[in-house]
Amino acid sequence: VRRVSAGLGSVAALVRLRVQHELQYRGNLFVHVFQSLVDLAVGLFTVWLVYRNVDELNGWTESELLVVVGMYLMLDGIISGQLNPNVLAFTRDIREGTFDFALLAPIDEQLMIGTREFNLWGMINLPVGAIVVAVAGSRVPGVGLLDVVYFLSMIPVAVALLYSFFLAVATSAFWLVNIDEILFRVFQSATYAGRWPLGIYPRWLQGTLTAIVPIGLAVTVPSAALTDRLDRWSALAAVGVAVLALVGSRRLFRRGIRSYSGASA
Amino acid sequence: VIATASRYLDFYRATSALGFKSFIHYRGAFFLGMIGFLGEPVVYLVVWSQVAEAQGGSVGGLTIDQVVTYYIVWTLVRNLTSFRSPLSWQNRIAEGSLSDQLLRPIHPLHDDYAGDLGTKFVIVPLWVPIGVALGLVFRPSLDLSVPAVTGFAVAVVLAWILRGMMFSLVGLAAFRTTRVSGLMQVFLAIELLLSGRLVPLSFYPDALATAAEWLPWYRSFGFAIEVASLPMTGREILVGLGASVGWVVALIALYAVLWRRAVRHYSAVSG
Numbered sequence: 156v157r158r159v160s161a162g163l164g165s166v167a168a169l170v171r172l173r174v175q176h177e178l179q180y181r182g183n184l185f186v187h188v189f190q191s192l193v194d195l196a197v198g199l200f201t202v203w204l205v206y207r208n209v210d211e212l213n214g215w216t217e218s219e220l221l222v223v224v225g226m227y228l229m230l231d232g233i234i235s236g237q238l239n240p241n242v243l244a245f246t247r248d249i250r251e252g253t254f255d256f257a258l259l260a261p262i263d264e265q266l267m268i269g270t271r272e273f274n275l276w277g278m279i280n281l282p283v284g285a286i287v288v289a290v291a292g293s294r295v296p297g298v299g300l301l302d303v304v305y306f307l308s309m310i311p312v313a314v315a316l317l318y319s320f321f322l323a324v325a326t327s328a329f330w331l332v333n334i335d336e337i338l339f340r341v342f343q344s345a346t347y348a349g350r351w352p353l354g355i356y357p358r359w360l361q362g363t364l365t366a367i368v369p370i371g372l373a374v375t376v377p378s379a380a381l382t383d384r385l386d387r388w389s390a391l392a393a394v395g396v397a398v399l400a401l402v403g404s405r406r407l408f409r410r411g412i413r414s415y416s417g418a419s420a
Numbered sequence: 421v422i423a424t425a426s427r428y429l430d431f432y433r434a435t436s437a438l439g440f441k442s443f444i445h446y447r448g449a450f451f452l453g454m455i456g457f458l459g460e461p462v463v464y465l466v467v468w469s470q471v472a473e474a475q476g477g478s479v480g481g482l483t484i485d486q487v488v489t490y491y492i493v494w495t496l497v498r499n500l501t502s503f504r505s506p507l508s509w510q511n512r513i514a515e516g517s518l519s520d521q522l523l524r525p526i527h528p529l530h531d532d533y534a535g536d537l538g539t540k541f542v543i544v545p546l547w548v549p550i551g552v553a554l555g556l557v558f559r560p561s562l563d564l565s566v567p568a569v570t571g572f573a574v575a576v577v578l579a580w581i582l583r584g585m586m587f588s589l590v591g592l593a594a595f596r597t598t599r600v601s602g603l604m605q606v607f608l609a610i611e612l613l614l615s616g617r618l619v620p621l622s623f624y625p626d627a628l629a630t631a632a633e634w635l636p637w638y639r640s641f642g643f644a645i646e647v648a649s650l651p652m653t654g655r656e657i658l659v660g661l662g663a664s665v666g667w668v669v670a671l672i673a674l675y676a677v678l679w680r681r682a683v684r685h686y687s688a689v690s691g
Contacts, residue, residue, distance in 0.1 A: 186601065
């Protein structure tokens with residue numbers, strides 16, 4: 156209990172430090188708000204274009220697809236604000252040898268490297284996406300309080316899937332140099348797929364977006380929960396996959412640490 | 421004139437060779453980068469093929485085959501029209517390396533074009549296996565007639581020059597502001613919507629499609645794809661190429677005027 160409490164205390168201090176740092180650059184808020192609005196406008200325009208031609212896309216109505224767009228924006232906020240800055244700092248540390256400092260810190264290394272960076276303004280897509288989900292969800296017939304609770308309960312599953320993916324890719328920096336570029340490209344590629352529900356893709360792409368770059372699964376699971384498409388067995392399976400991903404990425408990370416020899420001069 | 425042309429040719433040959441050599445060192449990373457580019461067109465391809473299927477086999481006047489071909493050619497054109505980011509101007513100014521370039525007897529823009537040209541000789545061979553794989557999976561129907569192939573080759577070169585000029589014009593903002601990235605976001609959003617990158621222009625309402633055809637973004641991307649993937653007459657191709665040339669000339673003239681004004685604001689930061 157004392158270790159967990161110390162870890163949480165350290166995380167809170169790190170987050171507080173980063174927020175104070177970010178508040179020095181308030182002008183960046185406008186840049187991020189603007190980028191977020193551009194993202195939103197492109198997403199809405201694309202959905203509008205599709206539904207000019209059809210009433211349903213593979214069973215998904217316009218409002219239901221907007222829930223997916225909103226969910227994608229929410230996860231994008233978490234990625235830009237939390238996951239991406241930490242992964243980039245981590246890979247840089249390995250390259251430059253400064254990961255030694257994280258190893259010497261008196262808290263769990265994984266907790267340390269996953270929480271020390273925080274891009275406050277980068278999280279702007281999180282509330283923007285939540286608004287889109289709320290507005291679009293209210294237009295989906297039959298959505299009630301239980302569906303909202305179901306949706307909210309699936310968000311940690313989505314975050315766990317993405318976190319595990321980012322941790323696993325970042326961990327490969329122990330063996331591969333200059334992983335940032337690869338990570339950026341792979342993820343950039345996958346983000347386009349994350350704006351649409353998994354079910355519209357051919358099987359091979361569904362498999363890729365579930366098992367290799369799980370953004371498709373992460374976006375679709377909560378969206379399907381809200382729109383009454385996720386039965387309890389599928390939900391349980393998603394929880395199981397998320398737990399496995401967390402355990403697997405943790406083990407990979409521990410293995411990476413064992414092969415780290417330090418690069419500092 | 422011949423001596424000047426020969427000097428420029430020598431410069432382009434040497435600088436593009438340098439661009440080629442520095443690019444080939446990182447071919448693995450660039451190959452992965454190109455695979456990274458694939459997500460975007462493959463998603464568009466899947467979504468719009470489904471829309472076409474739901475409508476009985478066509479959307480915006482394009483058959484499913486044509487949609488597939490459009491997005492596969494898209495991957496080649498996207499790589500061939502990539503250019504040095506406008507943000508590089510911000511770095512050059514911030515780090516003072518522009519001072520170096522200004523002292524040379526050739527405009528810095530030539531350095532960008534020549535260096536970028538060299539990278540294309542790495543990009544094309546790297547794209548071939550990707551193009552073949554996409555072809556095997558999605559079975560496109562390419563128009564390989566002489567007018568289409570020749571038209572495509574000329575259109576894609578003009579598209580590269582035009583996109584380079586547009587990027588360089590955005591880059592000029594770095595002489596007056598340190599927030600070029602914001603302007604870049606606006607530019608990319610407009611490009612996404614009006615160039616044919618998101619969807620072929622025929623998917624838009626008529627008024628929007630017609631307006632987009634008159635703007636330079638379409639000439640810097642979508643037109644080259646359409647020449648290779650959609651049925652076009654020789655006359656349509658020639659008129660389109662004429663429009664591309666017109667935009668290239670207009671943007672070079674605009675750049676010449678704005679460059680003179682911008683460079684007066686430059687104060688070196690070199691160490």
